[in-house]
Amino acid sequence: MTRKKVFMTRNYHPDATELLKEHYDVDIWQENNTPPYDILREKVENCSAIFIESYDKIDSELLSSSKELEIISTRAVGTDNIDIAAATAQGVLVANTPGVLENACADFTWALMLDIARRISFSDRSVRDGKWTKLDQLPYLSTDIHGKTLGIVGLGGIGYRVAKRATGFDMRIIYHSRTRKREIETELGLEWAENLELVLKSSDYLSLHMPLTPETEHMIGEYELNKMKKEAFLINTSRGRTVDQHALTKALIEKKIAGAALDVTDPEPIPKNDLLTTLPNVVITPHIASASTENFANMAKMAAQNIIAALSNTPMPSCLNPDAYQYR
Numbered sequence: 001m002t003r004k005k006v007f008m009t010r011n012y013h014p015d016a017t018e019l020l021k022e023h024y025d026v027d028i029w030q031e032n033n034t035p036p037y038d039i040l041r042e043k044v045e046n047c048s049a050i051f052i053e054s055y056d057k058i059d060s061e062l063l064s065s066s067k068e069l070e071i072i073s074t075r076a077v078g079t080d081n082i083d084i085a086a087a088t089a090q091g092v093l094v095a096n097t098p099g100v101l102e103n104a105c106a107d108f109t110w111a112l113m114l115d116i117a118r119r120i121s122f123s124d125r126s127v128r129d130g131k132w133t134k135l136d137q138l139p140y141l142s143t144d145i146h147g148k149t150l151g152i153v154g155l156g157g158i159g160y161r162v163a164k165r166a167t168g169f170d171m172r173i174i175y176h177s178r179t180r181k182r183e184i185e186t187e188l189g190l191e192w193a194e195n196l197e198l199v200l201k202s203s204d205y206l207s208l209h210m211p212l213t214p215e216t217e218h219m220i221g222e223y224e225l226n227k228m229k230k231e232a233f234l235i236n237t238s239r240g241r242t243v244d245q246h247a248l249t250k251a252l253i254e255k256k257i258a259g260a261a262l263d264v265t266d267p268e269p270i271p272k273n274d275l276l277t278t279l280p281n282v283v284i285t286p287h288i289a290s291a292s293t294e295n296f297a298n299m300a301k302m303a304a305q306n307i308i309a310a311l312s313n314t315p316m317p318s319c320l321n322p323d324a325y326q327y328r
Ligand code: GLV
Pocket: 054, 075, 076, 077, 078, 079, 101, 290
């Protein structure tokens, strides 16, 4: 029997690759970046499954060339890079990796919050640049976190765990989400905000955890930034496009807010000469919130398991479009 073909867009998941090789012919793009469009098109046309990363865009044009394709498995929780409606119409299943990365992302969100509040990267840069020449704390004065108000937008798996960690910092926690989660409110002592504006006005730290959708694109723009406190910090580990980056840059320069810690930007990578990268009250990391070594491997394993389940017609760990089954 001929073995099905699986294409992986990266060569950095040895365990997941081994798992897939037990069942399929696995073809791996050898450069650690997104394969060119033509290569992706060829693979979409000839493979039964593709294993992708959140940077690999799978649009309807690409999908229109699919013949054998049964599943797109992304090693990510965000799926804004995949045209799920087009995949469903073609009978192609789409899977992601929820349930494994939340703690790693919540840890990282907190790392960013601590960094921007207590000016850790700023101070580190200063020491390395030879500016620490006398015992003077004044240039490094920073902001407390404990006792302040944390605003969370999007109380999914990551937002929930960010809130959970905040209880250890004795914070007031207020959230706004698509759906109200009363059980979590009771568990963690969270306050529900009926509208975003209430969270914007109340927060000393505003952390974004919503998926990127047409509704959340530029959800934080000039109007919203103007509603925030002058002393407030924005932390974004969701997607760069949830924030209007021009408006954010302006707000930071005009000191409408105190600072921003961003694991995601628009575009990615952010150009070296972007004004944001020159501001002292900004910390930027290269979209790595989920990238602990342990979690990196666990996500890859789950993405492989999604493929194995889909190709063997057994229940998938995480299927985003079960409707696709009726078009297969
Ligand atoms: C990372 O950005 C993810 O969506 O998992």
